[in-house]
Amino acid sequence: MINLPIKKLRPGMVTAQSIYNTKGASYLTRGTAVNEQYISRLKKLGVTSLAVTSMTPAFTPRPPDDIIGEQTRIKAIHKVYDTFHELESTGELNVEPLTGVSENVLNDILSNRNNLVQLSDLRRHDDYTFSHSVNVAVLSTMLGSLCRYSKSDLLSLVLGGLLHDIGKVHVPTDILTKRGRLTPNEFSLMKMHPELGEENLKHLSVPNADLLAIIAGQHHEHLDGQGYPRHLMGDNIHRFARIVAIADVYDALTTQRSYKPAYKPHIAHRIMTRCSVGQFDLDLLHLFFNNVAIYPTGTVLKTTMGYAIVKKSEFGHTMTPQICIFADPEQKLIPQPFDVDLRSCPGETVQTVVEDIDLFPLCYRLNFDPAQLLENYDAAKNRAESVPDVSAS
16 A cells, blocks of 8 residues: 555555545545546545555555444444534533444444454544544454453443543644644643543443443553553553553554654554553553554565565464565565565564655656555566556646
8 A cells, every 4th residue: 555645646546545524424435446536526625645555557456354344434433423513512412323333333343353453544534533433442342352352341342432532522622633732731631531521421321331431531541650630550440441542542643643644553563562661551452463464465565585565464463474575675676576474484574664755766666566466466467567657746
């Protein structure tokens, strides 16, 4: 996958992301072959770039399967929007519409157990809060299912994830959307949202309302006591809140915001495992990243053997995917690309992920689009057809 400027899109390229409006209505769904009308519409919407599965229309691999269906995700975003908006405008919190969509989310996850979480958040949305809430619910429930929780507990995790940030309704919008660093006073107001959300949820007349309130109130606590709002430590933090905390941070890191780019999964993994010591439950964190592709299918890597594209990532082996080497370390095209299972390679084989800004010129120099290797094309046969069109401005 590569994130291309809109001016570089060509009809026939396949989208690797979806674009929604605030209420969850879809402008464009992932896996769609774009045409001139789509490209024109994206420009009018002010979309400046789009993730696609290849750099040319000559090769059109499908994006990896999601762990919930597109319609389920759209409906969930819409219901979260309605719930938050109603609380903000009337002061009344009605979570009944979310209970049905929670069932849909859970059923999709349980039906797609074999689908590794392959993507960072490659979905654009007019309002971060609503799509973030759905992503957190999905990732939390995925992790809860790996812990073999009951269906009742998993439904609580879905609903708890959807509502974990409900307290942000009470935080001024200019603070939520501020591009720069928050001032100490602004951050103090932001840090109130867990307690405000807990207060909203604990009075609900629904099953497990107390658990929903705990998740909202504790999802920013750290195991070492350095979190907020109560500086809880260790076992004083509910296990469900620890799960939601991992999903919350992962999604925040891998989502583009007005003040930061979207970090790729390997960067999120590095931050969460190496730079956040004491923050997370390490057993849960290890289980999480065993089931989230650190190098998603289609990622181009620089390895000790040369340049490669990730063809497959498996549960429990997300650091060592199956790859196809297509160029040597000096960036010379290999006549016959070959597959390597990194599980069989000793030591640190992966040196870095080739960033989008470097991938396009690399493939242009090689006269080769590695996306064709995902479709089992013969590399030599298609090489002449796969030159990325970089002439248009």
